[in-house]
Amino acid sequence: MKLIIGLGNPGPEYAKTRHNIGFMAIDKLAADLRIDVTKNKFQALYGEGMHKGEKIVLLKPMTYMNRSGDSVSQALTWYKPKPEDIVVIYDDMDTAVGKLRLRTKGSAGGHNGIKSLIAHLGTQEFQRVRMGIGRPHPGTDVIKHVLMNFRPDEWEPMDEAVSKIPNVIDCIIDQGFTIAMNRFNG
Numbered sequence: 001m002k003l004i005i006g007l008g009n010p011g012p013e014y015a016k017t018r019h020n021i022g023f024m025a026i027d028k029l030a031a032d033l034r035i036d037v038t039k040n041k042f043q044a045l046y047g048e049g050m051h052k053g054e055k056i057v058l059l060k061p062m063t064y065m066n067r068s069g070d071s072v073s074q075a076l077t078w079y080k081p082k083p084e085d086i087v088v089i090y091d092d093m094d095t096a097v098g099k100l101r102l103r104t105k106g107s108a109g110g111h112n113g114i115k116s117l118i119a120h121l122g123t124q125e126f127q128r129v130r131m132g133i134g135r136p137h138p139g140t141d142v143i144k145h146v147l148m149n150f151r152p153d154e155w156e157p158m159d160e161a162v163s164k165i166p167n168v169i170d171c172i173i174d175q176g177f178t179i180a181m182n183r184f185n186g
Helices: 018-033 065-079 112-121 142-146 152-175 177-184
Strands: 002-006 039-041 044-051 054-061 086-092 100-103 127-132
Touching: 002 018, 002 065, 002 152, 018 044, 018 054, 018 086, 018 127, 018 142, 018 152, 044 065, 054 065, 065 112, 086 112, 086 152, 100 152, 100 177, 127 152, 152 177
Parallel strands: 002 054, 002 086, 086 127
Antiparallel strands: 039 044, 044 054, 100 127
């Protein structure tokens, strides 16, 4: 089983913001894997399906970013996945738009959604797919930056990064997270 979690904020006003790239990735996976992510449980929208003989659970916490751990901890209690079967997809300001950074552990790095996960899970050791959203322009507030839409010149590289997510997950299933890191880290 793989529990794949995309972090974001619920509501149409946040749908195309930088902070919601994790939700965008889950939506892409859901479309490619034909998994309907509309069930409501764990303070989240989720869906289950099979892919390559592996049970896949896609999860979008509806608790807002800063409380993502509330939702994820409920899903973990229900599904009881092994740590290596958890993949969290989220935005990363320290990575350029269109780039991916896969990691097996680490600090929150100032990301409030990851801070919430670490606090609820009691560990920093879970697999992460960090999707680049770029740094704010000088003088732009960080919160404003993550809650703004991508600029027109950023949509193409952002779409390309989102379109890679199904291949990343396939690689994780087929060859493991370490090989996926080596292949997709940009």
